Amino acid sequence: MKIALLGYGKMGKIIEQIAIERKHEIVLKIELTNAADLTVENLKKADVAIDFSTPATVLDNIALCFEAKVPVIVGTTGWYGHLQRIKDECENNGRTLLYGSNFSVGVNVFFHVNKVLAKLMNNYPYYDVQVEEIHHTQKLDAPSGTAITIAEGIVDGLDTKNEWVNVLTAEGAPAEVVKPEQVLIESLRIENVPGTHTVVYDSEIDSIEFKHTAHNRNGFALGAVLAAEWVQGKKGFYSVKDMFNFSL
Numbered sequence: 345m346k347i348a349l350l351g352y353g354k355m356g357k358i359i360e361q362i363a364i365e366r367k368h369e370i371v372l373k374i375e376l377t378n379a380a381d382l383t384v385e386n387l388k389k390a391d392v393a394i395d396f397s398t399p400a401t402v403l404d405n406i407a408l409c410f411e412a413k414v415p416v417i418v419g420t421t422g423w424y425g426h427l428q429r430i431k432d433e434c435e436n437n438g439r440t441l442l443y444g445s446n447f448s449v450g451v452n453v454f455f456h457v458n459k460v461l462a463k464l465m466n467n468y469p470y471y472d473v474q475v476e477e478i479h480h481t482q483k484l485d486a487p488s489g490t491a492i493t494i495a496e497g498i499v500d501g502l503d504t505k506n507e508w509v510n511v512l513t514a515e516g517a518p519a520e521v522v523k524p525e526q527v528l529i530e531s532l533r534i535e536n537v538p539g540t541h542t543v544v545y546d547s548e549i550d551s552i553e554f555k556h557t558a559h560n561r562n563g564f565a566l567g568a569v570l571a572a573e574w575v576q577g578k579k580g581f582y583s584v585k586d587m588f589n590f591s592l
């Protein structure tokens with residue numbers, strides 16, 4: 345496959361390595377300094393685009409991919425308020441987009457089990473739940489896209505919760521007071537952390553902690569390349585969940 349990389353930062357560079365190992369060819373690499381090369385004409389040279397750029401640039405990049413009629417895999421987070429519009433555009437105009445807040449297998453297993461756990465915990469209302477996420481200090485968005493997906497899974501499954509709220513906090517800060525119907529997402533920024541997510545169910549008696557720790561970015565990058573392979577020949581709007589089959 346010929347791949348256009350939209351965003352050539354921490355993720356873009358690892359995706360390039362994995363794509364080459366899997367015998368793909370990188371035909372376009374876009375970062376801030378050569379953003380003028382991101383044209384419909386150049387995009388048409390690719391079979392697929394993979395966007396790991398910034399919350400500020402991702403929507404323009406998606407629009408260009410749609411104009412070039414190139415399927416696009418979107419790993420960039422921090423734009424999910426626009427999801428419905430992008431989904432409609434995709435479906436109304438026959439475009440192809442697959443997005444995911446997290447492309448790693450481990451986190452997608454975590455998403456699935458998190459939903460099952462939330463449903464189970466309806467039987468034990470004396471536990472309250474909270475989500476914690478830790479990322480490196482260069483991260484532009486808070487909460488992480490992954491934490492949003494986790495919190496949405498809890499809101500879907502747990503009858504007592506109907507929305508999430510976010511607090512970007514310093515290590516050791518006092519716990520925030522939230523409304524009983526809200527899921528608190530606590531965001532911490534610590535140097536060099538690739539991504540750690542924990543769901544905590546807490547009661548007076550005990551705590552249950554469910555945690556995913558990324559040791560590096562390789563799982564995210566491999567998942568994005570697998571998504572680019574998976575989407576070939578498909579049309580429409582997909583999430584990374586469509587790529588995995590977790591039925592037992």
Ligand SMILES: NC(=O)C1=CN([C@@H]2O[C@H](COP(=O)(O)OP(=O)(O)OC[C@H]3O[C@@H](n4cnc5c(N)ncnc54)[C@H](OP(=O)(O)O)[C@@H]3O)[C@@H](O)[C@H]2O)C=CC1
Nearest residue numbers: 351352353354355375376397401419420421445446447564
């Ligand atoms: N879904 C998932 O599994 C994962 C998602 N992410 C998300 O991916 C995104 C990128 O993460 P990361 O690689 O760590 O971030 P980086 O800051 O390392 O990289 C972002 C890149 O985007 C480039 N850029 C700036 N403007 C444009 C533009 N107009 N078009 C294309 N690229 C542009 C930057 O260029 P320059 O360096 O010149 O400024 C940089 O190369 C984030 O939103 C992050 O949350 C991250 C990991 C996993």
Ligand SMILES: O=C(O)C1=N[C@H](C(=O)O)C[C@H](O)C1
Nearest residue numbers: 421445446483488489490539
């Ligand atoms: O910015 C990052 O680094 C990451 N972003 C994604 C997110 O916002 O969830 C995925 C991963 O946790 C790393």
